[in-house]
Amino acid sequence: MVMIEKQQTKTLHPRNIHNTKYDFQVLCRTNPTLQQYVFLNQYGNHSIDFANPKAVLTLNKTLLEHHYGIKKWEIPTNYLCPPIPGRADYLHYIGDLFKDRKELKGLDIGVGANCIYPIIGVCVYNWKFVASDIDPISIQNIQKIIDLNEKLKNNITPKLQKNKNNIFIDIIQPNDRFDFTMCNPPFHKNAQESQNGSNRKVSNLTKQKTTNATLNFAGQSNELWCEGGELAFIKKMIIESERFKNNSLWFTTLVSKKENLKDIYRTLKKVNPLKIETIEMKQGQKMTRFVAWSFLDERK
Numbered sequence: 001m002v003m004i005e006k007q008q009t010k011t012l013h014p015r016n017i018h019n020t021k022y023d024f025q026v027l028c029r030t031n032p033t034l035q036q037y038v039f040l041n042q043y044g045n046h047s048i049d050f051a052n053p054k055a056v057l058t059l060n061k062t063l064l065e066h067h068y069g070i071k072k073w074e075i076p077t078n079y080l081c082p083p084i085p086g087r088a089d090y091l092h093y094i095g096d097l098f099k100d101r102k103e104l105k106g107l108d109i110g111v112g113a114n115c116i117y118p119i120i121g122v123c124v125y126n127w128k129f130v131a132s133d134i135d136p137i138s139i140q141n142i143q144k145i146i147d148l149n150e151k152l153k154n155n156i157t158p159k160l161q162k163n164k165n166n167i168f169i170d171i172i173q174p175n176d177r178f179d180f181t182m183c184n185p186p187f188h189k190n191a192q193e194s195q196n197g198s199n200r201k202v203s204n205l206t207k208q209k210t211t212n213a214t215l216n217f218a219g220q221s222n223e224l225w226c227e228g229g230e231l232a233f234i235k236k237m238i239i240e241s242e243r244f245k246n247n248s249l250w251f252t253t254l255v256s257k258k259e260n261l262k263d264i265y266r267t268l269k270k271v272n273p274l275k276i277e278t279i280e281m282k283q284g285q286k287m288t289r290f291v292a293w294s295f296l297d298e299r300k
Contacts, residue, residue, distance in 0.1 A: 001269070003276040012283060013092035017067050018085035021045070022059075031062040057081050060114075068123040072148035076137055079113040086283045087116045087184075088124075090254060090290060093279050094180055095125060097250055097292060101179075105129070107248065109167055109183040109237070113138040115145050115156065117182060122155045129156045130178075132171045134164045167233075168240045178248040180292075181241075185233040185253060231260045235267045238293070242271040245295035252292040261291070268293055 012019045024046035028035045037048045037055035048055040057075075063084050064070040075081060098104060104127045108117045111131035118129035133139055142158040161171055168181070234253050241251045255261060261278070268276055273293040280289045 001273060001276065003265070003278075005278045005280075012085060013089050013281070015092045015095070016085065016088050018063075018088060022047075024048075027059075027062045027066055030066040031058070034058050034062045053081070060084060064119065068119060069151060070119060070123065070145075070149050073119075073145055074141070075113045076141055079138070079141075082112070082114055082116050082184075083283075084116060084120075086281070086286070086288070088120050089281045089283065090182065090184075091117060091121050091124070093281060093290065094182060094250075094252060094292075096279075097277070098179065102126075104179040105177070107132065107172070107178045107181040109171075109181060110134075110185065111138065111142065111158075113141040115142045117184075118142075118156045119145070119152065122152055126155075130159055130171070130176075131156055132159045132161050134161045136160060166240070167237050168244050172244045172247050174247075176247050180250040180252055181248050182290075183237065183253040185230050185237070230256055231263055234260070234264055234291075238264070238267045238271055241293070242295070245271075245273075249296055250292050250294050252290050254288060254290045256288055258287075258289070261289075264291060271295075 024034070024038045028038060034048075037052065037058055038046050039048070041047045048059055050056060060081055061073055064073050094106070095104075102125070104125065106118075106121060106127055107130045109132055111118065111133050113133075113135070115131060118131050121127040121129055131139075131142055133142075139158045139160045142156070146152045146156055146158070159171055161167075163170060172178070234255065237251070237253060241248075255264060255278075265276070268291075273295050274297060275292075275294045277292045278289055279292070280287065282288075
């Protein structure tokens with residue numbers, strides 16, 4: 001078993017189109033609706049109120065149209081509206097695992113109603129995706145997004161996970177072959193921990209204490225928390241991955257809490273992959289990472 005750690009400590013991935021600051025004047029020309037949320041901050045720079053869910057949603061719509069050509073994108077009320085630059089980074093670093101290979105097929109576990117990872121993967125790299133989730137509303141919304149955007153058709157296949165206790169089981173079929181799987185696992189252990197996290201984030205953004213915040217990126221319970229939190233989810237994913245070791249070249253997952261890595265490596269040792277890589281990513285002051293493991297020397 002070979003373990004490799006790669007550090008990226010300065011900025012977003014070199015291929016990430018969001019490496020520079022948002023040009024709000026240009027973005028407002030793409031979507032004039034964004035203009036109502038733009039203001040000059042204390043540093044004399046154009047910005048939006050990132051604690052305002054409507055402003056964040058409108059920014060996401062604009063970024064998807066301006067940079068990725070997605071003109072029709074909606075999510076149900078109170079569903080997760082993710083920050084696009086960091087989501088794009090995960091995909092770019094996955095691309096690095098394959099060097100010069102172009103035509104890839106990925107499986108996004110817990111895709112959410114926003115479908116951000118498959119959208120970026122299709123639009124930037126022309127990859128194909130299966131997008132799984134336990135929430136029927138998310139799957140229905142993904143299909144709606146696909147139907148409204150021609151470039152996504154035949155490139156993303158939504159798939160409902162009917163058993164919330166399973167991750168790969170029932171989604172990966174015996175003859176399926178993926179180049180990679182990816183996942184942004186539920187972060188928190190329970191609803192109260194999730195609410196506390198939202199309170200801290202909004203307090204940091206507004207510089208005012210709050211005890212009942214509406215998270216600017218929203219999110220349903222299955223998107224934000226699960227029993228045992230991130231670590232329990234990832235450990236279960238690792239155990240299940242051994243069963244499907246010939247169905248995907250790489251298995252990957254985001255790991256938000258660095259302190260979870262020790263237990264994750266311990267669990268990986270139990271399934272004995274041939275290769276493990278840990279890739280660090282940075283967006284502003286936020287440091288995150290993903291762990292990738294493979295049971296295969298080459299594609300079977």
